[in-house]
Amino acid sequence: MNKLSIVVTVLLACLVSHSWAKIARVPLRAQANFTKTHDNIKAEKSILASKYLVEASTSTTATVGKEVLHNYYNMEYYGLMSIGNPRQYFNILFDTGSSNLWVPSVNCLSTNLACQNHNKYNSSASSTYVANGQNVSIQYGTGSMAGYLSTDTVRVDNIPIESQTFLEAVSEPGTTFVDAPFAGIWGLAFESISQGGVTPPLDNMISQGLLDEPVISFYLKRNGKAVQGGELIFGGIDSTFYTGSLTYVPVSVADYWQFEVTALKTQGVAIAKNFQAIADTGTSLIVMPQADYKAMNTLIGATDNGNGEAFVDCDKLSSLKNVNFIIGGTIFTLKPSDYISEISGNGETYCMSIFSYLEGLSLWILGDAFIGKFYTVFDKGNLQVGFAPVATS
Numbered sequence: 001m002n003k004l005s006i007v008v009t010v011l012l013a014c015l016v017s018h019s020w021a022k023i024a025r026v027p028l029r030a031q032a033n034f035t036k037t038h039d040n041i042k043a044e045k046s047i048l049a050s051k052y053l054v055e056a057s058t059s060t061t062a063t064v065g066k067e068v069l070h071n072y073y074n075m076e077y078y079g080l081m082s083i084g085n086p087r088q089y090f091n092i093l094f095d096t097g098s099s100n101l102w103v104p105s106v107n108c109l110s111t112n113l114a115c116q117n118h119n120k121y122n123s124s125a126s127s128t129y130v131a132n133g134q135n136v137s138i139q140y141g142t143g144s145m146a147g148y149l150s151t152d153t154v155r156v157d158n159i160p161i162e163s164q165t166f167l168e169a170v171s172e173p174g175t176t177f178v179d180a181p182f183a184g185i186w187g188l189a190f191e192s193i194s195q196g197g198v199t200p201p202l203d204n205m206i207s208q209g210l211l212d213e214p215v216i217s218f219y220l221k222r223n224g225k226a227v228q229g230g231e232l233i234f235g236g237i238d239s240t241f242y243t244g245s246l247t248y249v250p251v252s253v254a255d256y257w258q259f260e261v262t263a264l265k266t267q268g269v270a271i272a273k274n275f276q277a278i279a280d281t282g283t284s285l286i287v288m289p290q291a292d293y294k295a296m297n298t299l300i301g302a303t304d305n306g307n308g309e310a311f312v313d314c315d316k317l318s319s320l321k322n323v324n325f326i327i328g329g330t331i332f333t334l335k336p337s338d339y340i341s342e343i344s345g346n347g348e349t350y351c352m353s354i355f356s357y358l359e360g361l362s363l364w365i366l367g368d369a370f371i372g373k374f375y376t377v378f379d380k381g382n383l384q385v386g387f388a389p390v391a392t393s
């Protein structure tokens with residue numbers, strides 16, 4: 001072949017493969033030089049309570065309310081998506097622990113800082129908008145997220161999801177989201193826990209035949225200071241992101257991405273056996289029942305501050321031991337550097353264990369401290385979750 005025909009052949013191959021590859025790769029971004037504060041953790045736990053303990057979060061409104069001015073939810077990972085025609089862009093938190101898509105509305109209250117600080121969806125400016133108008137509210141510890149449903153084309157990495165219904169938020173709770181680097185949240189869990197009975201975007205992507213495979217996978221970079229935060233893949237798995245093979249376990253209850261963990265062990269002691277856990281990209285923490293939290297702190301020499309946060313002496317990090325999760329017959333090891341997080345406050349840095357608890361919650365929540373260490377596949381087609389160690393470059 002001459003040069004020109006090679007170029008033409010390659011071009012054609014690219015065009016053909018592109019029209020068939022139904023995969024959306026969403027670069028995830030992280031906030032540069034982000035160090036959590038005590039208030040970030042508090043906000044995260046308030047969000048977790050609203051997701052997993054609906055009644056408890058309602059009843060704690062009063063106490064949390066006193067501190068709303070400092071209650072910020074600054075998750076590190078978010079990506080870009082658009083709504084409407086022409087496209088209106090939003091930074092969004094991709095959250096496997098909830099099932100609704102919401103963005104701030106152009107009709108949000110002028111007094112609502114969280115909404116005013118971010119991009120707002122303007123339905124009048126979109127030719128593909130279809131009105132719905134049903135009111136929906138989601139209760140958070142710091143107040144409620146209120147708004148109404150609208151329908152439009154939602155795009156992620158150029159894949160158009162037609163007739164996607166989402167929540168246009170007109171009021172966001174307290175100051176939880178004011179400083180968040182993302183405007184809204186894209187829930188990736190199951191329809192059964194979707195507020196307003198809305199079909200989640202992932203379900204529509206699958207039913208509209210937009211994905212090669214009915215899976216999503218998360219690669220979260222844990223190199224702390226970088227802006228490059230990893231990648232979320234809709235419709236596929238990238239084996240260059242992990243080493244060895246994926247260990248799959250069945251989804252036990254298809255509300256959240258819930259599955260059974262065989263055991264959690266450290267220093268030869270089984271802290272817990274045969275328990276139910278949820279893989280949740282919307283939190284940085286690992287949440288466990290209170291009794292297990294106490295046992296864990298005793299073993300790693302961490303001290304509780306009275307608020308369900310445990311701290312270790314930063315000088316003693318080198319003496320800490322690994323923690324092993326046994327899932328589907330495979331051992332998943334977290335090193336001390338994986339489960340100790342730096343927290344800043346009063347001009348100082350503290351070493352906090354990411355193991356935490358929420359009073360009244362018996363489920364375990366495995367957040368980014370786990371998902372960042374283990375590439376995670378959320379397989380809707382086969383109702384299973386897969387994990388493999390992230391390849392370190």
Ligand SMILES: *[C@@H]1O[C@H](CO)[C@@H](O)[C@H](O)[C@H]1NC(C)=O
Nearest residue numbers: 031032033034224225226227
């Ligand atoms: C992050 O820290 C690096 C090194 O200290 C610095 O060069 C950079 O400007 C910082 N970036 C931001 C966004 O603060």
Ligand SMILES: *[C@@H]1O[C@H](CO)[C@@H](O)[C@H](O)[C@H]1NC(C)=O
Nearest residue numbers: 106107121122123124125126
């Ligand atoms: C919303 O879009 C319409 C149509 O483009 C425009 O007239 C209006 O000013 C926009 N509203 C706001 C608040 O930007």
Ligand SMILES: *[C@@H]1O[C@H](CO)[C@@H](O)[C@H](O)[C@H]1NC(C)=O
Nearest residue numbers: 133134135136146147148170
């Ligand atoms: C939705 O909420 C708004 C603001 O609270 C209210 O004015 C409107 O009547 C509600 N609509 C319906 C259909 O309930």
